[in-house]
Amino acid sequence: MKRLGMPTKPITPIVLSGLGSAGLNTQSQDATLGPEWLTAADNVVFDYQGRISSRKGIKQVSKTIGSSIKSIGCYIKADRTREYYAGAGNAIYKLDTTVTPYSLTSQAFSGTPQTISNGNWQWVNFNDEFWGVQSSHKVVNFDGTNWYDMEDLGTYLAPAGITTFDPSCALGEFGRMWYGGVTEAPGVVFYSDNLIGEALSGGASGIVDLKTVWGNDEVVGLGSIENKLIIFGKQNIVIYTGADDPANMVLDEVIKGIGLAGRDNISYVNTDIIFMSYEGLRSLTRTVQNDGKSPIDDLSLAIRNDLTRLLASADLTTVKSSYYPEDGIIVTFFPGSRKCYVFDMILFASQNRPRITTWSFTSAPLCGLGTIDGTLYLGLSDSVAEYSDYYDVTISDVTGTYGNQSVCEAANNTWETSTCWSYTNNNYNYTWQSAWLDLNNPVIAKIVKAGLFTFVGGRGATSEIFIYKDYDSGSPYSKSFSLTTQGTTYLYGKLNSLYGAAIYASPSTAKEYKVPLGRTGRVIRLKMTTEVNGNYSSLVNTTLLTKQGKIR
């Protein structure tokens, strides 16, 4: 018998418009954040429509070597072809992309080469040649044919007063090479003669001793913008203008208190320089109109303390940032924490702040290199990977099992000359978590009856939704559901997709998943972990169906 009494309260849909669209925020009090902020965004990126999606896979593409790939550089040759070189262990390797998997070919040096003990090179293109610098090492030079220590070049001229020229950073701009971070003169920038990067005395070469500018700070990195030389110290940034004529260039600005946290954390994005300071990611923003200067922007304010904590404890020589133009992201690698911070710069120009997410790995990349052809190379502990597809892929030599081409290929492996390579696809998850949401009414309890989650793609991947209530971080209510296997999930083309490398939108429409949820609380938090099993997926929309509960 139906009980008569108070009328049933209606179910009210609450659309969480733009859920998580602002990215990660761990800095603010999460009870005060709106639904646009996330308090966790692991392995998350924002797709081209700004929706929460998963990162691509870390796909090993090279054979393994015995050392960690700590640097990857792109050498643009005189004929405009590009070659890629990696620093690892005691050698420099060429990434040979003509074979599959790619080979890492150790490079031989002419002359009387030094003993290389690390792969932490900074690579510089200058005057048709490829230059590498790293701390406690002599500069190396590649002219497209031969590798030399710079000191073995016939035209090398040592800088005056320096016994061992071992710069840790360099810049090839304004018609000359610039070097900094020399052990014997850490506060001095050395610049070469015009177009002769190895001529460091006489001619138009010279030095910029910054002792009278910033005291005893030391040169960490070098950058350029317009006709300005940017010298990054640990606690200062010095900008010289008129850098095309270094003998007469003058100090434009000294920015005190802000320095560069690690040499490899300078990125050129749009027309700006983005760098990692000890307090987070910042924009130099020195290209404003009318020759004015706007304040340096803190781009990572939303995760400031997390970053500063990491930066304070990390070996900064291992912290590296790479800009990946295709996706418009800066990836900052913290291999010691097996973590990356990802700064989505697509909306940076309009919103003046990036959307921040994190990536995590079981085997973290050590470095990266974004190329103009849309590749993001990643240096792993023993090989090179690409940021592509939606599996984390590892390669192993299975020749012992599949000893000839036919059995190798029959087992869906790759045969190369006399080796059978097996590609192992590993699924991974991406997770996002909202702030505490009062759903526009912090006083009245809400009975969350169900959630409507609209996804694109996924192809059978499992997704699990967690719901927390009333600031209780334990005992969440969770529910798993599987994304549909229907439809083409690749919006922007996959070689083996139905339409090949199509650039058209997926014919598959978004699908809404209704997930029953039974939680009551004044404030709730949503967390979703979605598996990535080789397919793209993104969360289009989230709607909660709620009833009004008690007024507490």
Next chain:
Amino acid sequence: MLGGLFDAVGNFFTKNASDLVGAAIGGGLSYLGASQKADAATAAAQAQADAMRANAAAAEAAAQPWGVGSLGGTAGFDEASRTALLNLSPELQDIYSGALQRSGLWGTQALALGADPFESANRFYDIQQQYWDPKEAQLRTDLESRLLAQGRLGTTGGQRTMGELEESIGALQQVRRNESMSQAQSLVNELLGRETSDIGQAVGLLNIPLQQANVGMGLGGQLGDAAATAMSARNAAAATRYQPQALSASGTALSGLGGLFLDRLRPEKKE
């Protein structure tokens, strides 16, 4: 003498009868005559000489310089010691002494400067450099401040700019150093000129008594000339006066008489 004569005559007679006697007589007379003529000439010459000596003494006395005095000093002559006594007036003596003293002063200074002209030039330069030092220091400070503000103090370009300033300062210092050498030389020349001038002035003062002496000497000389002329006339007169006395009439007579005797003794001429 006469005894000898008679002895000769006697001898003559003795030897050669009458010829001898005659010869003796003639010779004796001639001798006597010649002797008397000689005596007369001697006496005349002595008288003439005495007259001329007196004339000469008179002329000499007349030609003695005069003592001359003026405001500038005196010029006197001590005939006995044959000494000229030239004196400046006290005022001019003071000037003379002052000029000599000053010349010594100039000379000392010139010697000090001229002994090592390069050191002298350095002294000039150092004295002037004291004026320029603060200005140069200010230029350096200004440039350093500018380079510091430009962040170029420790740069190669900044050092080059600083070097250019140093070059400029150095060039100006070199100009001043060269000028100092010229100035030192000029001063030495000037001091030497002053010394020479003062010495010349002092020496020139000495000409005043000398000129007075010349005046005195001129007066004496003129008088001496006149006296000489007069005395010359007197000498001529003396000569004229004593010339006749030089002729001995007895001597001439005796000589003629003696010739008579002697002519007879001469052999006849055979025609």
